[in-house]
Amino acid sequence: MAQEEEGRLHEVLAQVGASHDIKDLTRKLHFYDGWAPDYDQDVAALQYRAPRLAVACLTQAHPGLPHTALILDVACGTGLVAVELQARGFVRLHGVDGSPGMLEQARARGLYQQLSLCTLGQEPLPSPEGTFDAVLLVGALSDGQVPCSAIPELVRVTKPGGLLCLTTRTNPSNLPYKEALEGVLDGLERAGAWRRLVSPWTAGSWLPRSCRWRPGPQPRTASSPASCTCTKSRRGPRLRER
Numbered sequence: 103m104a105q106e107e108e109g110r111l112h113e114v115l116a117q118v119g120a121s122h123d124i125k126d127l128t129r130k131l132h133f134y135d136g137w138a139p140d141y142d143q144d145v146a147a148l149q150y151r152a153p154r155l156a157v158a159c160l161t162q163a164h165p166g167l168p169h170t171a172l173i174l175d176v177a178c179g180t181g182l183v184a185v186e187l188q189a190r191g192f193v194r195l196h197g198v199d200g201s202p203g204m205l206e207q208a209r210a211r212g213l214y215q216q217l218s219l220c221t222l223g224q225e226p227l228p229s230p231e232g233t234f235d236a237v238l239l240v241g242a243l244s245d246g247q248v249p250c251s252a253i254p255e256l257v258r259v260t261k262p263g264g265l266l267c268l269t270t271r272t273n274p275s276n277l278p279y280k281e282a283l284e285g286v287l288d289g290l291e292r293a294g295a296w297r298r299l300v301s302p303w304t305a306g307s308w309l310p311r312s313c314r315w316r317p318g319p320q321p322r323t324a325s326s327p328a329s330c331t332c333t334k335s336r337r338g339p340r341l342r343e344r
């Protein structure tokens with residue numbers, strides 16, 4: 103790898119590491135505001151594949167999902183998930199994010215019919231119950247971002263029989279969060295709110311092999327493998343009663 107390219111990768115990984123280090127949500131969203139203009143080119147340098155993995159997971163879980171399906175992209179960022187969805191023919195896309203800067207980039211893409219500022223964990227999603235055929239949340243389930251406690255809110259806005267597709271990181275620093283998330287997902291499954299379709303988590307690394315680090319000082323986020331799960335909502339009367 104050319105020295106210049108390697109230096110650039112170091113810079114980008116330092117940026118990603120800095121974002122992982124921020125555990126306070128308000129600070130994190132400010133950080134994303136500042137990162138927004140460079141986010142796409144930075145994550146492209148890392149060959150970030152989580153949006154592609156998630157959309158592939160969704161369409162494999164439901165190959166017959168019609169192109170007219172109404173899909174919500176939660177924590178949509180600059181709209182990379184919408185790019186993947188549109189490439190597969192889905193056009194009725196809504197997005198929400200807690201960072202005005204990221205939303206501005208998403209709006210410039212012109213792929214969403216509706217975009218809203220919304221901070222998961224602090225406020226409800228701006229949609230009535232049972233609105234969406236599918237809900238995706240990619241790259242934002244970790245400490246300091248979307249809390250596990252916000253998952254029932256995703257279930258609320260999904261139609262009964264609709265799909266939820268979630269990704270989280272599997273690197274050691276995210277394992278406590280991932281375990282807590284598993285607990286919430288299992289609890290919802292036991293309560294009959296949904297059924298896991300792709301199980302266990304389908305893992306995929308979003309860093310290329312060329313990013314493996316030589317020994318020596320490294321950004322703390324030396325690798326960020328992502329994993330993805332897809333569940334089918336089956337909210338029935340029991341859950342609605344609660």
Ligand SMILES: C[S@@+](CC[C@H](N)C(=O)[O-])C[C@H]1O[C@@H](n2cnc3c(N)ncnc32)[C@H](O)[C@@H]1O
Nearest residue numbers: 177178179200201204221222240241242247248
């Ligand atoms: C790593 S980016 C992922 C963006 C996009 N989904 C992707 O895969 O490229 C994380 C996004 O989650 C948003 N975010 C983090 N915590 C959030 C929260 N609690 N509510 C809403 N958005 C949040 C950030 O503003 C940021 O745009």
